[in-house]
Amino acid sequence: MVRVKVNDRIVEVPPGTSVMDAVFHAGYDVPLFCSEKHLSPIGACRMCLVRIGLPKKGPDGKPLLNEKGEPEIQWQPKLAASCVTAVADGMVVDTLSDVVREAQAGMVEFTLLNHPLDCPTCDKGGACELQDRTVEYGLYEKYYQKGPLELPVYTRFEFTRRHVDKHHPLSPFVILDRERCIHCKRCVRYFEEVPGDEVLDFVERGVHTFIGTMDFGLPSGFSGNITDICPVGALLDLTARFRARNWEMEETPTTCALCPVGCGITADTRSGELLRIRAREVPEVNEIWICDAGRFGHEWADQNRLKTPLVRKEGRLVEATWEEAFLALKEGLKEARGEEVGLYLAHDATLEEGLLASELAKALKTPHLDFQGRTAAPASLFPPASLEDLLQADFALVLGDPTEEAPILHLRLSEFVRDLKPPHRYNHGTPFADLQIKERMPRRTDKMALFAPYRAPLMKWAAIHEVHRPGEEREILLALLGDKEGSEMVAKAKEAWEKAQSPVLILGAGVLQDTVAAERARLLAERKGAKVLAMTPAANARGLEAMGVLPGAKGASWDEPGALYAYYGFVPPEEALKGKRFVVMHLSHLHPLAERYAHVVLPAPTFYEKRGHLVNLEGRVLPLSPAPIENGEAEGALQVLALLAEALGVRPPFRLHLEAQKALKARKVPEAMGRLSFRLKELRPKERKGAFYLRPTMWKAHQAVGKAQEAARAELWAHPETARAEALPEGAQVAVETPFGRVEARVVHREDVPKGHLYLSALGPAAGLRVEGRVLVPAGGEA
Numbered sequence: 094m095v096r097v098k099v100n101d102r103i104v105e106v107p108p109g110t111s112v113m114d115a116v117f118h119a120g121y122d123v124p125l126f127c128s129e130k131h132l133s134p135i136g137a138c139r140m141c142l143v144r145i146g147l148p149k150k151g152p153d154g155k156p157l158l159n160e161k162g163e164p165e166i167q168w169q170p171k172l173a174a175s176c177v178t179a180v181a182d183g184m185v186v187d188t189l190s191d192v193v194r195e196a197q198a199g200m201v202e203f204t205l206l207n208h209p210l211d212c213p214t215c216d217k218g219g220a221c222e223l224q225d226r227t228v229e230y231g232l233y234e235k236y237y238q239k240g241p242l243e244l245p246v247y248t249r250f251e252f253t254r255r256h257v258d259k260h261h262p263l264s265p266f267v268i269l270d271r272e273r274c275i276h277c278k279r280c281v282r283y284f285e286e287v288p289g290d291e292v293l294d295f296v297e298r299g300v301h302t303f304i305g306t307m308d309f310g311l312p313s314g315f316s317g318n319i320t321d322i323c324p325v326g327a328l329l330d331l332t333a334r335f336r337a338r339n340w341e342m343e344e345t346p347t348t349c350a351l352c353p354v355g356c357g358i359t360a361d362t363r364s365g366e367l368l369r370i371r372a373r374e375v376p377e378v379n380e381i382w383i384c385d386a387g388r389f390g391h392e393w394a395d396q397n398r399l400k401t402p403l404v405r406k407e408g409r410l411v412e413a414t415w416e417e418a419f420l421a422l423k424e425g426l427k428e429a430r431g432e433e434v435g436l437y438l439a440h441d442a443t444l445e446e447g448l449l450a451s452e453l454a455k456a457l458k459t460p461h462l463d464f465q466g467r468t469a470a471p472a473s474l475f476p477p478a479s480l481e482d483l484l485q486a487d488f489a490l491v492l493g494d495p496t497e498e499a500p501i502l503h504l505r506l507s508e509f510v511r512d513l514k515p516p517h518r519y520n521h522g523t524p525f526a527d528l529q530i531k532e533r534m535p536r537r538t539d540k541m542a543l544f545a546p547y548r549a550p551l552m553k554w555a556a557i558h559e560v561h562r563p564g565e566e567r568e569i570l571l572a573l574l575g576d577k578e579g580s581e582m583v584a585k586a587k588e589a590w591e592k593a594q595s596p597v598l599i600l601g602a603g604v605l606q607d608t609v610a611a612e613r614a615r616l617l618a619e620r621k622g623a624k625v626l627a628m629t630p631a632a633n634a635r636g637l638e639a640m641g642v643l644p645g646a647k648g649a650s651w652d653e654p655g656a657l658y659a660y661y662g663f664v665p666p667e668e669a670l671k672g673k674r675f676v677v678m679h680l681s682h683l684h685p686l687a688e689r690y691a692h693v694v695l696p697a698p699t700f701y702e703k704r705g706h707l708v709n710l711e712g713r714v715l716p717l718s719p720a721p722i723e724n725g726e727a728e729g730a731l732q733v734l735a736l737l738a739e740a741l742g743v744r745p746p747f748r749l750h751l752e753a754q755k756a757l758k759a760r761k762v763p764e765a766m767g768r769l770s771f772r773l774k775e776l777r778p779k780e781r782k783g784a785f786y787l788r789p790t791m792w793k794a795h796q797a798v799g800k801a802q803e804a805a806r807a808e809l810w811a812h813p814e815t816a817r818a819e820a821l822p823e824g825a826q827v828a829v830e831t832p833f834g835r836v837e838a839r840v841v842h843r844e845d846v847p848k849g850h851l852y853l854s855a856l857g858p859a860a861g862l863r864v865e866g867r868v869l870v871p872a873g874g875e876a
Contacts, residue, residue, distance in 0.1 A: 098185045107517050111526035112175035112186055113141055118519040121188050124197055124226045125525065126204070126324050127277040128176040131380055131508075132286060133534075134526035136174035137278050138204070140226065142196045143175045144168060144187035156183065172196050176526035194230070201231035207255040207300065208325070209272045217326030219339035223275065255300060263293075264311040265800055266331050266389045267320060271303045274327040280304065280319040282532065286511075287382065287504055288315040289536075289554070314500055314791050317388035321372050321381070332389050332800050333361070333369035345720035346373050348707060349387040350441035350632040350700035351793060353472075354501045355709035356383045360391075360701050365723030367394045367701060376523055377766065378480060378713065384500035385804070386791045392799035394699045399683050400725020403694040410688055415726065421693050422740035425675035426658060429741065431457030435649060435656025438642060438730065439663045440466040440631035440858045443705025443717060444762065445753035446730040447633070447640035452746035452756075453738055460645030461656035465663045466631035466858025468602065470611030473638045473773035477712035478597050478624030480505050481515045488593035489541045490573075490586060492566055492614070493601015494549040498628035498789040498860070499710060502599065503551060510536040510554045542586035544569055546603060546786060547810070547852065548845035557585045562847045563786040563863055566604045570613035574620075590621065599626045602789055602861025608776040626710050630789070630858040632700075636708030639762075639771040650779070652832070652859070660737055662697065662730055666833050679733050681724070682795065686834075696727040703729060704750055706757075708769050716765040781863045785831060788852045789860035797856075807838040809868070810852035816842050819851070819868065831866040833859050 094105040097112075099119035106115050111134060116123050126138035148156035148164035156164040166185050172193065175186070187193060204223065212218045257271040281293045281304065290313040296305040304327075320330045342361040349356045349370075357375035361368050370391050372383040402418035403410040413421070426434070434457055436450045442464060454462040483489065483505055495502035511534045516527050542557035543549060544566070552558040559582040561569060572579025573587050590596055598618050604610045605627060618625050631637070649655025654669050660677045670676060670690040678684075678691040681699050702724055703717045731753060735745035747753055763769060788810070797805035809829060811821055821827065825840045831853065838853060846852055853866070 095180050095182050095184075097180050100187065100189055106180055106519070108180075109528050110180050110517070111524065111528050112143060112145065112173070112178045112180055112184075113526045114519055114521075114524040115180050116143070116175060116186060116188055117521040117525065120520070123175055123188055124201075124230045125176065126222065126226070126275060127279065128526045129279050129322050130374075130523045130525055131382075131527070131530070132279060132282050132322075133530040133532045134176040134528065135278060135282070135532060136177040137276070138200070139174060140197060140200045140204075140230075141175040142172040142193065142200070144190060144193050145173050145178065146185040146187070147181060148183045177528075179528055197230045201227055204275050205231070207272070208275065209254060211270075211273065211326065215273070215326035216329050216334055217323075217339075221326060222324035257303060262331070263306060264316055265803060266385065267311060267316055268329050268331050268334065269304060270327050270329070273325050274304055275325055276302055277324055279322045279324070280328060283319055283322060284313065285533065286530070287318070287507055288313045289507055314385050314496060315382065315504065317385050318372065318382050330369060330389070332392060336368045337363045342368060343721060345718055347701065347718045347720065348715045349383065350707060350717070351387055351390075352499050352791070353627075353629045353632055353634060353710040354378065354499050355632070355707055355713070355715040356387055356501055358383060358387060360720035362720050362722055365721060367391055367720065367722050374523070376518070378709065378711075378715070379501045380504075380523070382501065382504055384791055386500070386793070386796065390792060390796035390801045390805065391701070392801060393682070393795050394701055394722060396798050397682055398724055399680055399694065399696045400727065401696060402726070403683070403691075405692045410691070410694060418693055418695060419736055419740065422677065422737065425692050426740050429658040429675070431741065431743070432459045433657045434459050434741065435461030435659035436734070437462075437651050437659060437661045437663070437665065438464040438637065440464060441633055441700045441707070442637060442642075442662060442730060443633070443703060443707060444636045444640060444714075444757060445705045445750060446734070447637040447642045448753060448756055448760075449731055449734050449746055451641040453734055453743070456738070456743050456746065457741065459656070460648030461659070462642055462648060463644050463651040464631060464634075464637045464642050465651050466629070467634065467637075467643070467651060468605035468629060468861070469608045469777050469779050470605050471638045471643075471773045471775070472605070472627040472629045472634045472710065473771050474611060474615055474776070475598075475600070475618060475625035475627050476772070477635070477710065477768075478626050479711045479713070479768070482624055483509055483597050483626070484513065484515050486593075486595050486597040487540065488589055488596040489599060490590055490596060491541065491543040491551070491555070491599040491601075492545070492569065492604050493599065493628055494545050494547075494551070494789060495599060495601075495628065496550045497791050498601050498630075499626070500791050502626065502628070506541065506551060506554065510538065510540055512537060539589070542582075542589060544583075544586075545601070546847070547788070547843065557582050557589065559583070560845055560847065563603065563850055564607065567607055567610035567613060570604075570610055570617060573617055574613060590617075593621075596621060596623045597626065598623050599628065601628050602630050605629060606781060606861040608778040612776065628710060630855075630860040633707045635710065635712055635769070635771070636706070636714075638773055639708065639769055643775070644777070650777075660734070668832060677737065679730060681727070695733055696725055697733075698724055698727045698729055702727070705753075706765065712769045712771070714763050714765055714767050714769055783863045783865040784849070784851055785829070785864050785866040786850055786852050787831075787833075787855040787859050787862045787864060790854045790856050792856060794856035805856065807836045807854040807856055808841045809838040810841050810843050810846050811850075812844065812846045812848045813842045815846075815848050815851070816840065821868065828869040829853055829866055830869065831864050833857075833864070
């Protein structure tokens with residue numbers, strides 16, 4: 094450790110620590126604009142200037158001492174930017190002297206020269222770093238008021254500010270105000286370093302400098318993070334623009350339940366309306382980033398909500414009270430035997446809800462218990478790796494597309510191929526100026542091998558990569574095990590895997606939906622002692638598996654008919670609903686299939702409004718907190734399943750969230766952020782064949798409202814030769830019928846897609862399946 098004196102405090106920090114983080118670690122402050130966690134420090138804004146000194150040394154190399162016996166300090170002649178200066182043993186840092194404060198005040202003055210006075214109308218007002226730094230460091234009395242009898246001078250410059258393009262949309266979600274930009278370069282560095290898409294850069298020079306992009310649109314699934322890290326109101330979220338002031342919104346820290354990563358998010362609400370989603374720092378999981386689907390795809394939570402129970406009367410659903418809904422439940426289930434009842438939870442059901450469903454299924458003695466999106470091979474088949482294990486690994490073998498299946502893995506693999514290790518945790522947490530991160534770091538493509546059914550974005554960082562046909566994962570894994578000859582790329586991957594000392598295996602839905610492939614992946618991992626990141630289509634797959642939410646012998650799966658009476662926390666395929674005597678659906682939004690088949694529809698909260706816990710792909714327990722969103726009379730699955738139990742004449746195992754938490758503790762489920770260790774080796778083979786491959790997607794079907802409508806639209810990919818054979822012109826709008834319903838999709842020709850297959854956006858938990866289907870006549874006469 095290195096000993097550093099910051100003003101009057103001595104601290105010890107690891108070698109390589111920046112002076113800025115040493116200052117924060119000591120409990121003092123320096124202003125900053127350009128530095129940001131997980132980005133390279135560049136010293137662009139010059140706000141963090143400090144005075145630095147080192148002990149004088151004599152001819153013998155030993156420090157010279159003053160009269161007090163303390164080392165005599167040699168101060169550097171000029172102030173230094175603390176973000177790009179590394180600490181040294183014996184270093185002394187001054188952040189409080191007049192010369193430092195004057196320099197910092199001067200930099201605030203320069204930053205404000207051309208900054209517009211937009212604060213009353215700027216969405217960043219109240220959360221603006223420039224406002225904060227101006228108040229804290231901008232007005233230094235000794236600098237602006239030279240004498241006690243003189244009037245203060247707040248600025249020495251009197252001229253018209255620069256005027257440039259103020260409302261420049263970069264994409265459907267992000268808008269740029271070039272007048273407000275202070276040229277900190279956070280957004281430029283972010284795109285180059287984190288997702289690896291060089292789409293923004295500085296254009297022109299001097300006072301004419303502005304941020305620009307070559308074309309409209311930000312070709313990245315992670316573009317919204319620049320709205321979080323922008324220190325001013327230059328980059329704004331269009332889904333939340335002009336809707337509320339920062340101090341008017343109520344902030345709720347919770348967890349995103351769109352995919353198995355479980356990113357930390359902050360839900361900003363006002364008057365019962367969800368206005369904005371921001372990334373919440375969780376160093377172990379998503380650091381400070383989230384994907385665009387998690388950030389911008391929230392408008393559905395406010396639109397067309399189901400707010401009261403619906404009961405079928407005279408062939409149609411009508412609004413009812415909860416008392417009337419309960420009476421309808423009792424009437425509809427009065428002849429039901431326990432073993433005829435099916436309990437099917439949503440993919441984002443909490444641990445508490447899963448435990449209640451499991452206990453209720455035992456009480457009813459029913460085998461019909463499952464959750465939406467459960468794969469043929471459970472995620473619990475594999476020992477889970479943590480995301481920090483990934484950074485410590487020396488090789489990653491990927492079968493799937495992390496960018497779409499578990500988006501934050503894309504950003505973690507970006508760190509992995511740059512050889513970045515988990516940063517040291519200081520008193521203030523993650524370092525603001527991590528000197529191990531450099532601009533334009535070389536990426537070690539030899540550290541990763543990737544195999545996917547189409548050209549995945551991460552293939553640019555994998556020296557070993559190959560596109561294969563859907564369903565060929567089992568053959569690739571057999572070759573990796575050494576039991577057959579594989580392609581040249583597979584042979585190279587096998588050699589790299591065998592040489593690796595601490596590899597990590599990353600598996601997508603294509604492997605998990607095939608029990609043969611999954612069993613071979615398990616053998617591959619066990620022989621090497623490797624841990625696995627299983628990218629399940631369901632957000633809480635590991636948690637619900639651990640709670641026992643699985644079909645029993647002869648039990649019907651979530652997408653199959655079988656149970657004569659059923660509770661669904663989601664909308665199942667139509668074939669699963671046919672022939673049922675009584676159907677209860679628990680939904681946040683009314684669906685046409687619910688109108689056609691459900692006897693009772695109960696209003697449900699979205700995951701933004703839930704309280705409970707999820708388990709992510711690492712096996713990490715993550716908390717959900719309810720945001721105050723107007724949802725009418727919606728109740729969670731705990732209350733609804735308890736009501737269902739009473740209607741069936743069974744005493745509910747528990748009713749309240751606190752009771753569920755006690756039951757989880759009794760099962761030794763760890764507290765939030767702990768790791769749940771649970772293994773399950775039971776496979777449930779299910780043959781899936783067809784010309785349509787349901788391609789995993791970051792966006793989900795229910796998000797296709799508002800500004801996210803285009804991003805969440807389905808696409809039908811086909812090789813140009815296959816498209817010609819099927820009479821599918823580029824850009825045509827077609828209707829596709831699959832077992833999971835009818836989908837409107839836009840035809841896209843792609844050379845990287847294997848011939849003879851059609852790739853349809855899954856937009857939900859059925860990802861990775863091969864299914865039968867048919868394309869109907871293109872809509873609108875485009876063909």
